[in-house]
Amino acid sequence: MDLAFFGVQLLNGLQYGLLLFLIASGLTLIFGIMGIINLAHGAMYMIGAYLVWDLTMRLGNFWLAIVIAIPIAVALGLVIERLFLDTLYKRDHLYQVLLTFGLILVINEAQRIIWGGDVHSVAIPAPFDASLQLTDNLQYSVYRLFVMGVCLALAGVIYWVIRHTRLGIIIRAGAVNRDMVEGLGINVRTLFTLIFSVGVALTAFAGMIAAPLTSITPGMGDSILITCFVVVVIGGIGSIKGAFWGAILIGMAETFGSVLIPSIASMVIYLIMAAVLLVKPRGLFA
Amino acid sequence: MLHRYPKRVAIIMLVLLATVATFPLWGPAVFGSQSDFMLEKLTLMVILALFAMSLDLLVGIVGLVSLGHALFFGLGAYTLALASPEFDAASMWWMLPLVMLVAAVAALVVGLLVIRTKGIFFIMTTLAFGQMLYYLISTAPFAGGTDGVFIMFRPTLTAGETMLLDLDNPQSFFYFCLAMLVVGFLFLRWLTRSYFGQVLDGIHDNEHRMQALGYATNGYKLVAFVIAGVLAAIAGMLAAMQYGFANPAQLGWHTSGEVLMMLILGGMGTIFGPILGAFAYEILLYTYEHLTVHWPILMGLTIIAAVLVLPRGIAGVITDPPWRRKATSAEEEETPDDRRPRRGPLPRARRVKP
Numbered sequence: 001m002d003l004a005f006f007g008v009q010l011l012n013g014l015q016y017g018l019l020l021f022l023i024a025s026g027l028t029l030i031f032g033i034m035g036i037i038n039l040a041h042g043a044m045y046m047i048g049a050y051l052v053w054d055l056t057m058r059l060g061n062f063w064l065a066i067v068i069a070i071p072i073a074v075a076l077g078l079v080i081e082r083l084f085l086d087t088l089y090k091r092d093h094l095y096q097v098l099l100t101f102g103l104i105l106v107i108n109e110a111q112r113i114i115w116g117g118d119v120h121s122v123a124i125p126a127p128f129d130a131s132l133q134l135t136d137n138l139q140y141s142v143y144r145l146f147v148m149g150v151c152l153a154l155a156g157v158i159y160w161v162i163r164h165t166r167l168g169i170i171i172r173a174g175a176v177n178r179d180m181v182e183g184l185g186i187n188v189r190t191l192f193t194l195i196f197s198v199g200v201a202l203t204a205f206a207g208m209i210a211a212p213l214t215s216i217t218p219g220m221g222d223s224i225l226i227t228c229f230v231v232v233v234i235g236g237i238g239s240i241k242g243a244f245w246g247a248i249l250i251g252m253a254e255t256f257g258s259v260l261i262p263s264i265a266s267m268v269i270y271l272i273m274a275a276v277l278l279v280k281p282r283g284l285f286a
Numbered sequence: 287m288l289h290r291y292p293k294r295v296a297i298i299m300l301v302l303l304a305t306v307a308t309f310p311l312w313g314p315a316v317f318g319s320q321s322d323f324m325l326e327k328l329t330l331m332v333i334l335a336l337f338a339m340s341l342d343l344l345v346g347i348v349g350l351v352s353l354g355h356a357l358f359f360g361l362g363a364y365t366l367a368l369a370s371p372e373f374d375a376a377s378m379w380w381m382l383p384l385v386m387l388v389a390a391v392a393a394l395v396v397g398l399l400v401i402r403t404k405g406i407f408f409i410m411t412t413l414a415f416g417q418m419l420y421y422l423i424s425t426a427p428f429a430g431g432t433d434g435v436f437i438m439f440r441p442t443l444t445a446g447e448t449m450l451l452d453l454d455n456p457q458s459f460f461y462f463c464l465a466m467l468v469v470g471f472l473f474l475r476w477l478t479r480s481y482f483g484q485v486l487d488g489i490h491d492n493e494h495r496m497q498a499l500g501y502a503t504n505g506y507k508l509v510a511f512v513i514a515g516v517l518a519a520i521a522g523m524l525a526a527m528q529y530g531f532a533n534p535a536q537l538g539w540h541t542s543g544e545v546l547m548m549l550i551l552g553g554m555g556t557i558f559g560p561i562l563g564a565f566a567y568e569i570l571l572y573t574y575e576h577l578t579v580h581w582p583i584l585m586g587l588t589i590i591a592a593v594l595v596l597p598r599g600i601a602g603v604i605t606d607p608p609w610r611r612k613a614t615s616a617e618e619e620e621t622p623d624d625r626r627p628r629r630g631p632l633p634r635a636r637r638v639k640p
Binding site: 031037039084087088091092093094095097098099101102103104105106107108109110112113226229230232233237263264266267270271273274277278281282 | 353402588
């Protein structure tokens, strides 16, 4: 493996990791603040990808499709939170797991009814449909660099909001002691709705910008969900910082795993998780 | 956990057992030519009931919510498939102990890692371990990849040269599974009422207090995890015999979610509830599949409805019928599933209304 190839894999791993971070950050926020395990998180990633594919087909413009798809995703999160999750906050995790499991079945099947079971793809949009010539036979897609930039920018925004705004203070306090935040007169009800919608929007957005890079298939949400669970467990549940470093670690591990040791590549991330749990049962940044 | 069942539970269970056990007598009259097919369905329900019951030991009795229980179910199926000689039938006398041993070892290894975690971490780590085996099996060349492995010959049950029970015969296999379910039920009933079961119940209510009393709670939880895994593997082995193949889907987390659903639908912590849940789930599934190709949407909505309105499952309706319940306070209405004594001296703060 020469240096340029290694570099490309490094970039790929970074790009995949950053994408995972967008999804995992929503997952970990929703759990950290609301105490809800959202199994339907992966399904929302899939919905994001399908929405953008459908809208690009109709409108002929990828960027316009994203602009329209984001409010739809936020609205979907709002409806789910208000309709279903509202009654579950005081119940055991078990019921949340089951309810969101039921939601997966409904969302996956709704997707089949609306969009069918075919595999789709979205063309890489202009002006990023070029690639950089690294060496004679190695190229790197500009769109991937763009995705990386967007993910990093969003990670920066999330970091800024959590560290330096009043909302961030409430979120951090809520992750430590929800009852106390309630006791101090914060409207937790509104906060929950906001967090859930933002979390869902983040994962749906990840699906949207990932759409030109992956094939859009009915089961795409399920596999990414499990990977993100691993990310969140490794990083420490509820920790955004943990989600970030966990996502980078898993992104690298999966990318290099599939290049270097393809026979057990799909297991590598679980082995890492087991190792982390042995040393730190509550995750690296908890 | 219920230490003593109300009398009507015993009556319902005995009636159900009698109805199911006599199916070969009344089945042909009711279902006609469909009877053989229905017997297969019924056998599957009995097997899934055993599977759901094994999970109840973890979720309902100890309070450990596992989202990776299909790991052991699938492991049982694959152990049978891979250990069976290719052109010959295996003997049940070594196959059953082998399946139990493999599951026990796997449960011990996984358990040692996951028992240290609690609550949501337990859910996520069991899920991850289940998926780990799923990917291992579905990519392993010896296990047939995503196609799975076919089982050409069911194991035989013989004593010397004479066949005790012809497991190839659907009817005798049905009775074999039913016997396994009854034995499993009696075993779990005995276990939960034993000293060991009392400790598990104590851990469910307040683990810190049990530790303070000097119990090595992790050891108790680990043993419960292993027992639940072994029972699930037996169910998985029976399922593989019934289907005639072992498939990665049997290991996947959707299977874990489904069995959890059977448990909730039936009523957890009751041992008999999951049996009702497995039957109810399969009957619903069968009905929906006949109604529409988009049956998952109906199933999903049923799951959501069950979680929202029937948190204690069918068993809750039987042991504590709504029409017999006294007027309950608003506090109890909010958490009807919480029958355990409150942990702290004060109820939790209510959410501030906007």
